Amino acid sequence: MPLFKPEHRQLLKVLHPAREEEVSEVLSGLAAFMEEKISPLSPRFDSLAEKITSARKSLLENGICLIPYPSRYGGLELPFSAYTTAIELAGAADASVALSVAIHNTVADGIFLFGSEAQKKTYLPGIISGKKLASFSLTEPASGSDAKAVRTTARRVGREYVLNGTKMFITNAGEADLYFVLSATEKGPTSFIVEKSAPGLEFGEDLPKLGMRGSRTSEVRLTDCRTSAENLVGREGEGFEQVKTMLNSSRIVMGALCVGVAQVAYEKAVTYSKERRAFGGRISDFQLTREKIADMVTGISAARLLCLYASRLKEMGLEFSSEASQAKVFATETSVRVCDQAIQIFGGLGYTSEDVHRHWRDARLLTIGEGTSEVLRMLIASRELAKSL
Ligand SMILES: Cc1cc2nc3c(=O)[nH]c(=O)nc-3n(C[C@H](O)[C@H](O)[C@H](O)COP(=O)(O)OP(=O)(O)OC[C@H]3O[C@@H](n4cnc5c(N)ncnc54)[C@H](O)[C@@H]3O)c2cc1C
Known part of the structure; x- marks a missing residue:
């Protein structure tokens, strides 16, 4: 299954009609690299048979973190939503590589937003090009x-x-x-x-x-x-406000990473449901399986849209902290649910096969890391309650 899908291209066309070609070119290049060099190794990363070091370095050298930064630091000056999508694709290729890269880029974002010009010149080109982790x-x-x-x-x-x-x-x-x-x-x-x-x-x-x-x-x-x-x-004394701003962007990205994890678990479950037979038919023929499939794909689409909406607000320089938290809470919790449903569709194999349950295990981190669901719900509620209706 290709990582970069027509629905990604379509959404980016809606968000950035004038830049769709260049964004798609960069994302299809990254996707082709990840399909060949990262996805096949993902089970080996999970079982600790292989380290992610070289895959991560190659992904960084292929320019994933160059996407949103200005050309004066070596960046590609593409919209943040293109970077969000790139991390979604990386999450589908391998969640650990995507996590490591996304956190690495949080630092680049912090230096870009709050660093002195000297710090930016010293550190940014090396970080975003993958020379420094x-x-x-x-x-x-x-x-x-x-x-x-x-x-x-x-x-x-x-x-x-x-x-x-x-x-x-x-x-x-x-x-x-x-x-x-x-x-x-x-x-x-x-x-x-x-x-x-x-x-x-x-x-x-x-x-x-x-x-x-x-x-x-x-x-x-x-x-x-x-x-x-x-x-x-x-x-x-400025550090707390700085990290709050950095976390806002990085929460969108962690949501997108989880959309990628959910997508790959969903695709495995759909494929299996068409192969596995019970009671004289395929399990994909049963209405209760179809209900799961409909709910899984609807959740994935909604989560992706929330992440891209928050990304677009950020690109436009608008306030996006509540939307970023909404995107993270919804996308991470949806991902855990989708991966759980995938286990259910696989039956006993879902519980015993690392290659099915590893997606649930990966997604589970992100209702905790970078702001727990509880803390983000508090943040969303206080923003919403502060609005005059
Ligand atoms: C694999 C992994 C990678 C990580 N990577 C990084 C990293 O690179 N950099 C980094 O700085 N950190 C990292 N973290 C840390 C992560 O961000 C924290 O674990 C997370 O922020 C939660 O903090 P905590 O574990 O101290 O939980 P606590 O803050 O102790 O929370 C425990 C529980 O209490 C709840 N809780 C806390 N306050 C409230 C409240 N006011 N109301 C209701 N419930 C509340 C929480 O939601 C949670 O359920 C990582 C964690 C893990 C597991």
Whole structure:
């Protein structure tokens, strides 16, 4: 089944009629690469038989993160919705690779939005072209959803800052060349870029996980870790607002990643339902199977649309935080449900075959990571209640 489908092309045509050709060319090129080099390895990434390192590097070198950035940093200057779609396709090819790339790009987004021109020139071209891998280090043992309660400290000493603390559950930790670290200064949460070579930076063991097994997740430990004062992003005390903005965009993308995961589970279930026979017919002939198929595809289409709608608001410079959270809650929960229905359609094979249940295991992370469904519902409700009706 091709990753880049007529419905993707159609939606992008609706959103960007004048740029459909160039967007489609980039996305079909990326899709062809992923179909050949990533999808076939996905079961091996899940079973830990192979590392994602080289597939991820090739995908980055093929330009997935160049899509939304200006050409002065080497980017393609294409709409954000094209990047959202690219991550959906990557999610269908392999969820762990897509997660690692999407979090890497969250750092690029942060440097692009809040970094100094010198930081952008130094770091952005390398990150978006895949020469350098990045890691977004926010969560701590005592502060997950409540990110403002950051306990890692940063103290200015001469021309450097000295950071102390522990970050937890960090994707790409140990593999990344750069760490975007939220730390507390006297003026409040503050963002820093820390290079892997910084003295006092260490990493924990790769954590075993339910899903997303190909992506590395571990602690980042900062012990009198020194980074140049030039690596302070923005000003002291601006870090919390910066990461909130970064998370808004990245929530759209995580939603899209889950749409890709749901799409591949759905396609496997549809194919199987046409092959498997029971009571003298194919299980796809039964109305109860058809109901599942109708609900699965409708959920996928609606989730995709929410992600693209939030992307379009972002492109247009409009407020999109509630829509981004709606897209993430709906897309991630839909994906878990679709993958669960796929298991049901496969019957006993669904429960025993890694290649069926791995999609549910992968999707399950994203009702937790980058803002839990509970916290995002709180955010959506407070935005909506603040509106005058
Ligand atoms: C595989 C993996 C990869 C990750 N990658 C990264 C990464 O790259 N960078 C990074 O910084 N972090 C990363 N994380 C961390 C992730 O973002 C956090 O786990 C997530 O934000 C939730 O934080 P927590 O685990 O501390 O849960 P908690 O905040 O302790 O929440 C526990 C439960 O309480 C609920 N809860 C909390 N507050 C409220 C409230 N006010 N009302 C109602 N319910 C509430 C939550 O919804 C949740 O159900 C990753 C996590 C995992 C598992």
